[in-house]
Amino acid sequence: MLPIGFANALALGFLALIPVVIALHMLRSRRPPQIISSTMLWRQVNQERVGQLALKPPVVSLPLILQLLAILLLAAALAAPGLLAQGKARHVLILLDGTTSMLATDTLSGATRFDVARSQAIQYLRELPGADTASNPAAVDSSLPENTMVDPMSAEADACTSVQASLCPNEATDRGTAARIKSTSP
Amino acid sequence: MDRTTAPTWFDKDFARRLQRLALQSPRVLRSSKIGEHQSRQKGNSLEFVDYRNYVSGDDFRRIDWNAYARLERLLVKLTEAQESVTLHLIVDVSQSMAWGEPPKIEYAKRTAAALGYVALSHFDWVTASAFSGELTNLFPPTRGRGQMVRLLSFLAGLETTGETHLDDSLRSYLSRLRRGKGDVAVIISDLFSQDGQDGGLRYLASAADNVILLHVLDPTEITPELNGDVRLIDSETGEPVEVSITPDLLAAYGREFDRWTGGIRDHCLRRGIEYFQIDTALPIESLILSYLRRRKVVR
Numbered sequence: 001m002l003p004i005g006f007a008n009a010l011a012l013g014f015l016a017l018i019p020v021v022i023a024l025h026m027l028r029s030r031r032p033p034q035i036i037s038s039t040m041l042w043r044q045v046n047q048e049r050v051g052q053l054a055l056k057p058p059v060v061s062l063p064l065i066l067q068l069l070a071i072l073l074l075a076a077a078l079a080a081p082g083l084l085a086q087g088k089a090r091h092v093l094i095l096l097d098g099t100t101s102m103l104a105t106d107t108l109s110g111a112t113r114f115d116v117a118r119s120q121a122i123q124y125l126r127e128l129p130g131a132d133t134a135s136n137p138a139a140v141d142s143s144l145p146e147n148t149m150v151d152p153m154s155a156e157a158d159a160c161t162s163v164q165a166s167l168c169p170n171e172a173t174d175r176g177t178a179a180r181i182k183s184t185s186p
Numbered sequence: 187m188d189r190t191t192a193p194t195w196f197d198k199d200f201a202r203r204l205q206r207l208a209l210q211s212p213r214v215l216r217s218s219k220i221g222e223h224q225s226r227q228k229g230n231s232l233e234f235v236d237y238r239n240y241v242s243g244d245d246f247r248r249i250d251w252n253a254y255a256r257l258e259r260l261l262v263k264l265t266e267a268q269e270s271v272t273l274h275l276i277v278d279v280s281q282s283m284a285w286g287e288p289p290k291i292e293y294a295k296r297t298a299a300a301l302g303y304v305a306l307s308h309f310d311w312v313t314a315s316a317f318s319g320e321l322t323n324l325f326p327p328t329r330g331r332g333q334m335v336r337l338l339s340f341l342a343g344l345e346t347t348g349e350t351h352l353d354d355s356l357r358s359y360l361s362r363l364r365r366g367k368g369d370v371a372v373i374i375s376d377l378f379s380q381d382g383q384d385g386g387l388r389y390l391a392s393a394a395d396n397v398i399l400l401h402v403l404d405p406t407e408i409t410p411e412l413n414g415d416v417r418l419i420d421s422e423t424g425e426p427v428e429v430s431i432t433p434d435l436l437a438a439y440g441r442e443f444d445r446w447t448g449g450i451r452d453h454c455l456r457r458g459i460e461y462f463q464i465d466t467a468l469p470i471e472s473l474i475l476s477y478l479r480r481r482k483v484v485r
Contacts, residue, residue: 043427
């Protein structure tokens with residue numbers, strides 16, 4: 001079962017209103033006077049009870065239940081609860097082969113291998129759960145090492161895909177660069 | 187006060203049915219000594235006073251057969267010695283009696299009037315008084331059906347006032363009146379007395395042959411119809427009591443009410459007082475013609 005997280009946990013502070021509402025219900029309201037023939041018996045009954053105290057045990061009534069429910073719903077709505085991914089969020093690093101061999105068009109659609117790989121990467125990024133993070137995509141390209149790691153902890157899939165869309169293959173495969181990128185990722 | 191200002195508490199049919207009733211001595215019946223009262227008076231003065239209608243239980247020997255031959259009605263001769271019973275009507279007029287629907291005081295007045303009418307119809311002596319903190323009104327002993335209007339006017343003029351102090355009032359009452367054998371005292375009260383009622387009832391029980399206590403209560407005093415948090419104000423003292431009505435509290439009130447009335451009932455039983463708890467929802471006609479008749483207060 002996935003744990004629940006809150007986008008605005010401070011809103012749970014509204015739950016502090018619950019004891020306030022209960023306390024208000026425990027306070028004795030201003031009583032309407034009612035004349036009766038004699039209070040003789042009522043005095044006897046009251047002596048055995050807590051009738052004269054300022055507070056009384058809260059009576060479970062419909063107004064009390066509705067007020068508590070309203071506070072709970074308000075606090076929950078403002079706190080924006082959501083399901084968290086299992087355990088620690090995953091960090092995804094996408095590496096695209098940016099060598100010229102990826103320009104080959106031997107795919108079913110006739111597009112280059114790089115275009116197909118890029119499309120699949122974009123699709124994968126779009127399907128990432130919200131809590132996961134992804135480094136900006138990198139094309140393994142030894143001649144453009146500065147392009148390989150941009151904002152490595154970005155969680156915005158759209159930003160990643162836009163960067164990725166601008167990538168294009170370059171020279172020969174440089175496995176050393178790929179290994180370097182892998183080692184710098186968190 | 188003349189007849190035109192007397193209250194019309196009874197219709198003709200009810201009045202006619204009251205005339206057929208007679209006061210009964212509960213104590214005599216309880217001890218299975220029916221007729222003892224009459225036989226005890228034998229040999230005393232048998233001076234003729236009046237006739238009255240024959241009612242079930244009367245001695246056949248007292249029927250005037252000559253009158254029956256002339257009028258074809260069964261009439262019983264009344265003599266001074268045989269029927270010198272005094273009915274004491276003692277009505278609580280404290281402020282708490284003004285409460286209820288109908289007000290308990292109205293119920294008490296009508297009950298007293300009905301019993302007084304029964305007694306006057308049978309040439310019994312009737313005296314009436316009212317009390318709250320002390321004895322406030324006194325209707326002197328009188329007899330004869332012709333006095334009914336005066337009695338009704340007296341009862342109609344009673345107004346509620348003050349707190350109930352039954353003990354002091356009954357002591358004061360007994361000190362004023364001359365008492366006789368066979369007297370019947372009827373107290374009509376809600377018994378919400380600030381200082382209890384045991385002492386006063388004890389005095390009265392020792393003074394009158396038959397004491398009948400009619401404990402008049404409104405239905406909402408037996409089963410309160412209250413909700414939520416309320417500030418109850420005592421109609422006599424103005425003293426407030428704050429309560430939060432819950433089912434548990436109502437149950438506790440019910441237990442306290444039973445304990446209170448049970449204590450009064452026990453006290454009356456020990457003192458030989460006839461105790462009846464009357465709910466004002468019971469119509470007066472049913473109270474007199476059925477309830478009190480079944481319990482041998484009237485016959």
